[in-house]
Amino acid sequence: MMDATQIMIEQRVAEQHRHHSKGQFLWVWAALLVMTGIEVFLAYQNMELIRMLSILMGLSIIKAALIIGYFMHMKFEISPMKWVTMSSLVFCLAMMLVFLPDAFRILHLGVR
Amino acid sequence: MSDVAVQHEAAGVYEPSLFGTYSKKIGMWLFLLSDSLTFGALLYAYTYGRVSTPNWPTPFHSESIRNATLMTAFLLTSSLTMVFAVRSAVQGNAKAQRLWLFATMACGIGFVVLHGREWSNLIAEGLTLPVFPTPPGETGSAEFVNVVNTVPQFAATFFGLTGMHMLHVTLGVVYLGVIALRRTFIPVLLGLWLVAWLATPSYSPFHYGAHVLLVAAIVISIILWLKPKIYDASDVEVAGLYWHFVDLVWMFIFPLVYLMSTRIIS
Numbered sequence: 001m002m003d004a005t006q007i008m009i010e011q012r013v014a015e016q017h018r019h020h021s022k023g024q025f026l027w028v029w030a031a032l033l034v035m036t037g038i039e040v041f042l043a044y045q046n047m048e049l050i051r052m053l054s055i056l057m058g059l060s061i062i063k064a065a066l067i068i069g070y071f072m073h074m075k076f077e078i079s080p081m082k083w084v085t086m087s088s089l090v091f092c093l094a095m096m097l098v099f100l101p102d103a104f105r106i107l108h109l110g111v112r
Numbered sequence: 113m114s115d116v117a118v119q120h121e122a123a124g125v126y127e128p129s130l131f132g133t134y135s136k137k138i139g140m141w142l143f144l145l146s147d148s149l150t151f152g153a154l155l156y157a158y159t160y161g162r163v164s165t166p167n168w169p170t171p172f173h174s175e176s177i178r179n180a181t182l183m184t185a186f187l188l189t190s191s192l193t194m195v196f197a198v199r200s201a202v203q204g205n206a207k208a209q210r211l212w213l214f215a216t217m218a219c220g221i222g223f224v225v226l227h228g229r230e231w232s233n234l235i236a237e238g239l240t241l242p243v244f245p246t247p248p249g250e251t252g253s254a255e256f257v258n259v260v261n262t263v264p265q266f267a268a269t270f271f272g273l274t275g276m277h278m279l280h281v282t283l284g285v286v287y288l289g290v291i292a293l294r295r296t297f298i299p300v301l302l303g304l305w306l307v308a309w310l311a312t313p314s315y316s317p318f319h320y321g322a323h324v325l326l327v328a329a330i331v332i333s334i335i336l337w338l339k340p341k342i343y344d345a346s347d348v349e350v351a352g353l354y355w356h357f358v359d360l361v362w363m364f365i366f367p368l369v370y371l372m373s374t375r376i377i378s
Contacts, residue, residue: 009134029192036184043371056367063363071191071356078132093152103163
């Protein structure tokens with residue numbers, strides 16, 4: 001059985017959800033579809049690889065922010081929740097970047 | 113003693129939650145953070161392979177790109193229907209909640225079916241893994257056979273990454289099915305397993321992959337037998353977090369794997 005504190009918090013969170021209009025979510029969905037369309041258009045533009053990667057990843061990060069912020073409700077959470085979850089995620093993913101320079105080393109060595 | 117201590121009836125006797133939300137939601141966020149590292153590692157492995165391989169293939173013709181774009185639209189739409197399911201749940205509208213959950217599941221199934229078709233086409237054309245059985249009578253196209261022989265890490269990272277995501281979507285559909293139908297979903301799931309198992313040829317990876325549904329049905333039966341409950345709005349919201357995460361991950365897989373490997377014919 002859940003304790004009363006948990007039930008109280010759940011009711012407060014549910015109350016927050018009641019104030020979000022359907023229109024807001026429809027706008028986010030439309031924006032995500034439009035950005036997907038832009039990405040597909042860019043894929044056929046024969047751009048330089050790094051430039052294309054930068055633009056596509058930029059758009060993906062904006063799309064991710066919209067999904068986390070609105071669909072996953074993070075925009076409406078309190079600051080500690082936002083900061084602890086998002087900063088730890090970004091830090092851990094950034095730490096993985098440490099391996100990437102090794103890929104360039106292999107490329108420059110000319111290993112086939 | 114500790115059991116007595118946590119069963120306190122009065123509200124507000126504990127310190128307020130640091131994160132301002134309930135435990136189930138925090139638990140799901142922690143799981144999603146750890147799962148994002150799994151996908152992060154797979155995406156970095158793919159990027160590493162791509163950067164370090166000068167002759168990385170760009171095998172996705174317009175048919176594959178159209179298919180993947182449609183899959184993306186399915187997932188984005190499923191996120192919208194999931195949001196509406198959560199809204200209906202907090203408004204206490206059980207019928208609408210169930211219908212929106214069904215709509216979300218339908219989009220998820222559509223995604224898996226399209227993805228399965230994509231995989232089957234690629235395997236038939238020769239892009240395969242040593243663990244996949246060879247389709248009888250298929251020699252594959254020279255282009256894909258060449259890719260497998262010269263850059264084997266392409267097929268390995270492609271199937272590894274997209275397969276992991278497909279597994280997540282499948283389990284997401286199962287999760288939503290349990291939230292929507294509870295025990296009634298178990299025979300439905302067993303039916304889906306039988307259809308997926310019997311309708312796929314024995315050389316298809318999906319013939320064996322279908323057993324995921326059987327394992328899921330067994331696990332769900334045990335969970336619902338040990339802890340039967342009626343799922344409330346908070347459970348729908350927590351399930352929604354998982355579903356949106358699956359959508360979120362695809363927003364990185366789609367451009368990195370498909371769009372960056374588009375075959376442009378000028």
